Amino acid sequence: MSKDVSAFVHSLYKTNNFLPLHEPVFSGNEKKYVLETIDSTFVSSVGEFVDRFEKMFADYVGGKYAVATVNGTAALHVCLLMAEVVANDEVITQPLTFVATCNAISYCGAIPVFIDVDRDSMGLSADKLAEWLAANAEIRGNECFNRRTGRRIKACVPMHTFGHPARIEKIKTVCDQYGVVVVEDAAESLGSFVGDKHTGAFSELAAFSFNGNKTITTGGGGMLVTDNEALAKRAKHITTTAKLSHPYKYVHDEVAYNYRMPNLNAALGCAQMEQLDGFLAIKRSIAEQYKTFFESREESFVVERAGTKANYWLNAIVVNEAKRDEFIEQTNALGVMTRPIWGLMNRLPMFKACESGDLGNAEWLEARVVNLPSGVISPA
Template structure:
């Protein structure tokens, strides 16, 4: 199996060299106006959190996603924390989220003094399972004086936080229905899902708010960076105000009407983002072609399958992911380790999925429902090199 997997990887990625490895996902600025836009910031002196490139970046995000409003901030974790705060999450509350996600999803909850509450995922999308959310709420939730609480802990259950894993849209219509039935605000962690759609709606726009990330390994990068998406003008205005230290407009006075944060994205970073957003359609098409190339290469490899694009969705294919299909997840994990070691020795920098969040010591005591699917799937998943420039002719 290992030899067959390595051969399929070579077929897609070309020859690898440990001295010049093939990374998981690399930024690429070729064919863009990045140099000119960044130089404009330097020439004009507008390099900090004000400037025309921030506004233009937000406008371009709205155009790309269909959002009515976008608010650019310094990173994806900050975007999550700010959005949770805007939706009313406070210290001592619980937020329902999947254990299969990058740690930032849970950290953003913890940064507010709130508590992650883990609920199981679907095997297909790898996102939150609406049935598991419904069952978990039926098992532990009760209303006391109009407040939804966890009867086991006494804490308020304050929000539902699904994640679009590897850019594949979660089951949002069903999750939104569960959230509405229980009176829970819904925030989408769409950090990995710029350019991903379900049923004609961009990820991040099903619930009250959604968040994006522009870290260096994302489809579009601003070095760091993140954004909040919403169709609610009041939430957008409040996000912009609190992320700019809650300073009231005035030519010289420093008056602040709330405890805010200094979260805004610098103009210099936004210029990088604009240059790549102009190239977004080509990048998305390249990612689709790369996923198709992987599908063809792995079609005859026994014991593995690619994580597929969900029905009625258009994924950005941020990371192409291989799933080991051995009946026993322990056997699948052992097979994955052999492939990881062989691929890294060859210069192919594959990555396993994140450690499940409830298995991290920092969240081991967090409340959780049964997690059989997450615990079965995590040992099976292996992310493959997914930079769009792996395609021949990219940037030519």
């Protein structure tokens, strides 16, 4: 099983070298733009490439405003602060996610509540969310509270897993009924759509990531996107240490964060955005070839669900649970990097005490899903 898969992946990428999951590609204006930042001496959080990158990104995802940050976790943290999440609030999310989702919640002093995912999208289940809220939530005034814990349920953070859009429209409808703010964790889903609407555009606040393994990269970086001008201005303020504008005085009006993206990183981002459509086309071609290969095999390839367009950031297959670990060990030994999906957040020591619903789908996926090399280097 693993030998056939490894041979196919090597032939797909036309190399016998070790294949990582997702290495960055710098084939455009990256060096030119970085050198321009060096020549300008504006290499930190002020510079023309920061503004340009924010504008390019907002335009692409259909948002009015974008605020660049040092990483996706920082972007999500600021989103939650803009959503007025405070200490002792509860924030609903999924257990099948990268730890940054829950870390950002914890930075606010808030407490994650774990709701199951759908098997096809691997993202938060709108139906399970509705069931849990119906059984546990009550409205007091204009706010939602957990009847059992007495804590306020302030926000919900669905994550678009590996670039496969969650059922975000239904999630938003359910949350609106309870006055729960939706913050999209779109870290992995640049280039993913529900219908003709980009992920991150379904809620007032969304966070994206540009880590070195993402579809486009700035080395490290993130982006907050919103249509709310006041929230965008405040986000920019608190990500730049809450410094008031003045020719030479250092005046800060609140405790804030040094979260702004440096101009050097934004220069990379601009060059990468110029190539995004090409990257996505290559990734879709690779995904289609994986899909065809796995159609006649016992492993199943995870495809975009009807009505959505996934970016196929990381291609995923479902492997027999009893064979999963052996498959991963053998493919890596054969020069093809594979890895299991994340362990569930509710199993981690810092989140073990958090409340959760039935997590049957998340547990099923945790035991079976494997990621395959998904880089944007053309196999042609």
